[in-house]
Amino acid sequence: MFAVIKTGGRQYRVAPDDVLEVGKIEGEVGSIVQLNEVLVVGGDTPILGLPTVAGASVAVEVLDHKRGPKVIAFKKRRRKNSRRKRGYRDEITVLRVSEILTDNAKPTKGPRPKKEKVAKEATKEDAAA
Template sequence: MFAVLKTGGKQYRVQAGDVLRVERLAAEAGEKVQFNEVLMVGGDSLVVGAPLVAGAGVQAEVIDQIKGEKVIHYVKRRRKHSSQRTKGHRQQLTLLRVTDILAEGADKSGVKAAIGSGTKVEVAESQPAAKKPAAKKAAPKAEAGDAAEKPKRAPRKKAAAKAEE
């Protein structure tokens, strides 16, 4: 039996026992996670979702949080100004082992859903509900009489000096 799942903006064709490197997930090593975005389940009968297969899921065990290969971006400009710049990047990845493919009943399995580490949903669930700060009192508005009390600005000295000449 195989399944096609979607995570991290990519699609993977998996079978039980496969080892995957996917975009970083919010899970520790040894935890069991479940992918609920299953696009297709194959085996005895092929089921294609529109866009997802209802009730299907892929369960996997997190092996480790790793970094991908280093990607080097090098830019060199030669005309008139010799400049060069090198940037490197290593993508954060999660190493998974697929343990089970569920064609039905994945929503009732009780396994933690696989959520990316940068999503706002995870941040909202991990922090307790914060109390809203009390509204600040508005500053008292100036009355019409207060504006008359302010002294007016004196004319500029330079303008006055030029007028005398």
């Protein structure tokens, strides 16, 4: 099953367990957020929205908030000693799709538990001994 969602003025084709980077959305790291602008729900019988699918949503887990790569806008007018250099970095949210919901269903899966780094600590203790 897949879905086409719209967020931040862009459209994304997503399936469960996909990880994607979108423009910044509100939500704590590790929380589940529902995206309600679903344009298409695909599967055995695809459902097309006019413009969105009624009652459909995508539950996503917020993995991280970060900044994108630096974009530099440089303008130069030749022979006039005129230069402008401006740059910016987009705010990005990293999401993992947990499930695709239809018929106004609520998310059933919670956030995944964080993995503990036990193996690395054990190897450090062995190396020190």
